[in-house]
Amino acid sequence: MAKKNLEKIYEILSEEYKVFAETDNEWDNNGLNSTDFKSLVSVMLSAMTHTKRVVRACNALYKKATTPEEIIALKDDELTEMIRPVAHYNRKTKHLKELCRQIIEEFDGEVPNTKQELMSLKGVGRKSADILMNFNFGGETIAVDTHVHRLLNRLGIVETKNSKETADIINDITPKKYKKHAHEWLIQHGGNICKARKPKCQECVVYEFCDYNEKTI
Numbered sequence: 001m002a003k004k005n006l007e008k009i010y011e012i013l014s015e016e017y018k019v020f021a022e023t024d025n026e027w028d029n030n031g032l033n034s035t036d037f038k039s040l041v042s043v044m045l046s047a048m049t050h051t052k053r054v055v056r057a058c059n060a061l062y063k064k065a066t067t068p069e070e071i072i073a074l075k076d077d078e079l080t081e082m083i084r085p086v087a088h089y090n091r092k093t094k095h096l097k098e099l100c101r102q103i104i105e106e107f108d109g110e111v112p113n114t115k116q117e118l119m120s121l122k123g124v125g126r127k128s129a130d131i132l133m134n135f136n137f138g139g140e141t142i143a144v145d146t147h148v149h150r151l152l153n154r155l156g157i158v159e160t161k162n163s164k165e166t167a168d169i170i171n172d173i174t175p176k177k178y179k180k181h182a183h184e185w186l187i188q189h190g191g192n193i194c195k196a197r198k199p200k201c202q203e204c205v206v207y208e209f210c211d212y213n214e215k216t217i
């Protein structure tokens with residue numbers, strides 16, 4: 001049922017949720033995306049990490065270094081200490097140094113602006129590349145994280161095993177006019193209402209279109 005009502009679902013969610021640029025959000029307030037390079041690093045560091053911890057790590061890092069050259073100049077243990085609030089900080093220290101080296105050596109110091117090139121950077125996967133394409137490079141791509149993946153499967157819009165499959169399908173079937181902001185509506189609904197453990201079905205504005213067997217009212 002949800003699949004054929006996809007446009008209605010987008011219309012309802014677009015009424016329900018503001019887009020990020022209209023909200024008082026911590027990323028903008030802390031300048032985490034004030035340059036393409038900072039956006040890239042912030043998104044890369046945000047994997048598996050709550051926003052508050054990403055903000056703490058990024059604030060510490062950007063006080064000292066805001067360019068690939070400045071990050072490479074940091075000692076590894078100094079960088080690790082700055083980004084310690086984020087998950088997998090040891091691995092991300094290595095990835096971040098390598099990513100900076102790639103940007104300098106392979107992209108003349110500029111953040112690349114195609115999905116393929118972004119995904120060639122160390123530590124940058126499909127979701128991060130889609131976020132960068134959508135928010136920084138004018139692309140209209142729906143990034144799929146665990147919230148979006150869960151929501152779309154519960155609704156019955158996709159039947160997939162992983163976020164990558166979900167991203168392929170939802171980007172295929174979403175009409176162009178919804179693509180720019182679909183990620184923002186879906187991630188807010190998935191994170192706030194269609195929660196992993198206890199979805200708040202009684203508050204769900206798209207309840208009538210949901211195919212989830214265990215939905216509650």
Ligand code: SF4
Binds near residue numbers: 151200216
């Ligand atoms: S009805 Fe429940 S399970 Fe379905 S989308 Fe809404 S919150 Fe999620």
